[in-house]
Amino acid sequence: MLFVSKDPVVSRSTLKRLPLYLHLLEALLAQGVECVSSTQLAREFNFNPTQVRKDLEVTGEVGKARVGFRVAGLVVRIRDFLGWNSTHDAVLVGVGNMGKALLGYKDFEKYGLNIVAAFDKDVRKVGATTFDREVLPLAQLPKFIKRTKVHIGILTVPAREAQPVVDLMLAAGIKAIWNFAPAPLRIPAGVILENARLTQSLAVLTSHLTHQN
Amino acid sequence: MLFVSKDPVVSRSTLKRLPLYLHLLEALLAQGVECVSSTQLAREFNFNPTQVRKDLEVTGEVGKARVGFRVAGLVVRIRDFLGWNSTHDAVLVGVGNMGKALLGYKDFEKYGLNIVAAFDKDVRKVGATTFDREVLPLAQLPKFIKRTKVHIGILTVPAREAQPVVDLMLAAGIKAIWNFAPAPLRIPAGVILENARLTQSLAVLTSHLTHQN
DNA sequence: CTTTTATCGAGAAGATTATATCGATACTTT
């Protein structure tokens, strides 16, 4: 259950289900529930119990026959596995609506994400503070990344500006990019790209609506 | 290439790639490019050409050997397939940071999404206008949905309020839910649920960062 | 006009992901 260099043995599908389990498990923990079985978890999400066990296996937590898994143990293990027990600093570029929404999202600290600075190329936005963070001019981005050794870049700029900003980030040493811009990005192997593009999500919705008459 | 009742023969993966192709194709169209091959498209995204052809097949557009696909044809067909050439009205509940960001997202009209009203349970938010839309009290949601026959509900409320709001929406006849709340939702079969939960996306990012030492 | 080449679509093969089966185990019930 390890990542072997560039080849993650844990599938993206599993990775996306882990936070779902975690949220539920934290609620159970708060209620004082001590153990939970894969059967119960599966029922909550309409998953298959075997799938749940396979997913949880990656965390290293082992269950007991006829009893299930320790809720507290799972919570810690999942959070550890996802890296949510340590802090990940990030810079955000593009203080538009989406950028502001992310800057204002308090819960990120629960997931170890710490947006340390925001940048914008629009001089009118620079200088103002948005949710306790000063907005810096884009020109200062490379220096800032190098100085603070921040690893994550959050991209909330319009489509046409996405690639140039990414290139700045990459040159300065960013290791992972969380992309909210509706643009395909070119990034070298080794850098992690996670797209959170609304249009992809929307496509699933509208196409289903369209085709069910 | 049809949806047969509850069983979509087009995979979610394909559905999520179609908007990527579309964005690029629209750029090509603007540049006056007439034809494009699966090979070229594949190179742009680091996909496999066969996969691109399989994806495009669902739209009904057929290519020509040695030539490729008509860009203009693909653009129309993909947009048709995704339902982005018609208008889908939606209501949004939860005028927090994320809700405001979505209300302010101008590009939705390009995708046929039209947020007709916003609701919030916080009386202090009610009455104000956010991006040209008045914020209405949550109590009016059911009546509004029934009267306007809106099909899509966008959920941008805190986790604990998610399920109750969903229940209101379902009772009033909502057919599809776009969920941004970090909560697992219980919805009956037949209703479309698309999760756009930030934490799932974040999990992929932070876990990769964590496990690559 | 013939050969070469790039690309298509269809179908086969391969890889990945999800589900089913089953012996072992730990708790409950009788």
Added chain:
DNA sequence: AAAGTATCGATATAATCTTCTCGATAAAAG
């Protein structure tokens, strides 16, 4: 204490998704 049962982990099977192969075809080159 023995029998019954729910659940585990391991392994096998099934389903899905991706990639490869190949004959057909349309344009370009010779």
